[in-house]
Amino acid sequence: MRIRFWGTRGSIPTPGRRTMRYGGNTSCVEVRSSAGNLLILDGGTGLRELGRALMADTSLPEINILISHTHWDHTQGLAFFTPMTCPQSRITIYAASSTGKSVKEVFAQQMDYLNFPIPLDERQAQIEFREIGEETFTIGDILVESRFLNHTILTLGYRLCSGDVHLVYVTDHEPFAPSLYRSGVTDPKPTDIVHIGDRKHVDFLAGADLVIHDAQYTADELSRRRDWGHSSLEYAVEVCVAARAKQLAFIHHDPDRSDQELEQLEMAGQAYARRLGSDLRVFAAAEGMQIDLPETSRIPLVQISGQPSSEIGHRSRILVVDDEPAMVRYLSTVLSRDGYEVLEASNGHEALTIVRERTPDLVLLDVMMPEMDGLQVVQVLRASEEFRDLPIVILTALDAEKDIVRAFESGVNDYIDKPVTPAALRARVRRWLLTRRRG
Ligand SMILES: [Zn+2]
Ligand SMILES: [Zn+2]
Numbered sequence: 001m002r003i004r005f006w007g008t009r010g011s012i013p014t015p016g017r018r019t020m021r022y023g024g025n026t027s028c029v030e031v032r033s034s035a036g037n038l039l040i041l042d043g044g045t046g047l048r049e050l051g052r053a054l055m056a057d058t059s060l061p062e063i064n065i066l067i068s069h070t071h072w073d074h075t076q077g078l079a080f081f082t083p084m085t086c087p088q089s090r091i092t093i094y095a096a097s098s099t100g101k102s103v104k105e106v107f108a109q110q111m112d113y114l115n116f117p118i119p120l121d122e123r124q125a126q127i128e129f130r131e132i133g134e135e136t137f138t139i140g141d142i143l144v145e146s147r148f149l150n151h152t153i154l155t156l157g158y159r160l161c162s163g164d165v166h167l168v169y170v171t172d173h174e175p176f177a178p179s180l181y182r183s184g185v186t187d188p189k190p191t192d193i194v195h196i197g198d199r200k201h202v203d204f205l206a207g208a209d210l211v212i213h214d215a216q217y218t219a220d221e222l223s224r225r226r227d228w229g230h231s232s233l234e235y236a237v238e239v240c241v242a243a244r245a246k247q248l249a250f251i252h253h254d255p256d257r258s259d260q261e262l263e264q265l266e267m268a269g270q271a272y273a274r275r276l277g278s279d280l281r282v283f284a285a286a287e288g289m290q291i292d293l294p295e296t297s298r299i300p301l302v303q304i305s306g307q308p309s310s311e312i313g314h315r316s317r318i319l320v321v322d323d324e325p326a327m328v329r330y331l332s333t334v335l336s337r338d339g340y341e342v343l344e345a346s347n348g349h350e351a352l353t354i355v356r357e358r359t360p361d362l363v364l365l366d367v368m369m370p371e372m373d374g375l376q377v378v379q380v381l382r383a384s385e386e387f388r389d390l391p392i393v394i395l396t397a398l399d400a401e402k403d404i405v406r407a408f409e410s411g412v413n414d415y416i417d418k419p420v421t422p423a424a425l426r427a428r429v430r431r432w433l434l435t436r437r438r439g
Helices: 046-056 103-110 196-205 219-223 233-242 259-275 325-337 348-358 374-383 401-410 422-437
Strands: 002-007 028-032 038-041 063-066 090-095 126-131 136-139 142-148 156-162 165-170 210-214 247-251 281-284 290-292 317-321 341-345 362-366 392-396 414-417
Touching: 002 046, 028 046, 090 103, 103 126, 142 196, 142 422, 156 196, 165 196, 196 233, 196 414, 210 233, 219 233, 233 247, 233 259, 247 259, 259 281, 317 325, 317 348, 325 341, 325 422, 341 348, 348 362, 348 374, 362 374, 362 422, 374 392, 374 401, 392 401, 392 422, 401 414, 414 422
Parallel strands: 038 063, 063 090, 090 126, 165 210, 210 247, 247 281, 317 341, 317 362, 362 392, 392 414
Antiparallel strands: 002 028, 002 290, 028 038, 136 142, 142 156, 156 165
């Protein structure tokens, strides 16, 4: 597998003297399998140069673009991607939709005449859009696994496997809990990870030859930028060490970060891995950098049949439970705007009655309520066969480690800190609805 970085910057392009070494273009990574299949991870501004390189090739390969999410810094290069205007090229774009709009509609809007001179439907290439969620599918000889991350909109991470080589691409992603492991644990194991989301994240990276991971901030910066949807370098190192990954290329460099600062971070990241007793190699992804991961054995690929697709088929029903009327109103307003049917309850008993009578697709549950608290509600529901798999997301101001652990032990699927921003709420809700549909 050959990997080449065409864009490594987060948020906004930053050309200039301070960014010559690591580059100013936003997220774009080219991946070639040993059989020559081409996959592109994200379509930030780095995609423009990659497009030029592809057009200079004698034969234009089939192009597959895996988009992490539709924020500008991951999609802005698409409008300038020359193969899009070439009748011979065949392009498939994979992405998750964060709204009721299809992925195609989202990109058509990006290239709408008010925003760009050449609209999407005037592009001459054969362009296909595939809406995906969490799935496993094949593109040529590459096995692709997609996994929802923790960002302000629905965002996918990708794990690519070709032969015996594994590459994981994770941007943009915020740690689910303030610290990875329970405090006071020496020699921590995956079971000591506080939040189930972080535990699954480590699973997703397991044994990878190379992890390309968001590290826009340092731990100190992240503590002041919670809910912005990004990782710290320390977290990226910790999850890679826990997953026993071999190399970490950190990416999505902050626009304010100079080459000199990135060099220092590189050393700090490497030293941190050593302190954790790991031989993980840590480096900052740089524009133009190429990495070869040789495949030593050809493991036959299991062809996955069927087209990946991800849609929430019907109008989903969400039960919101909180003893504070203002909170119920806030959650209801945000979710109704996305077209969900919202049911409301103000205590645990009422919640149980509504779940049994109306069978919601997801429950958003406050923990601290008089009489019957949220976790008691979860225990009752989990005891019945019918509601064992019902997605339950706890929403609470309690953020002590022991409360998070207790919530997961009682059977909740996810845990969100109050106050929650509308964007974070919508992303997490949609993520669980899509997962439920796919069983
Ligand atoms: Zn980004
Ligand atoms: Zn983003």
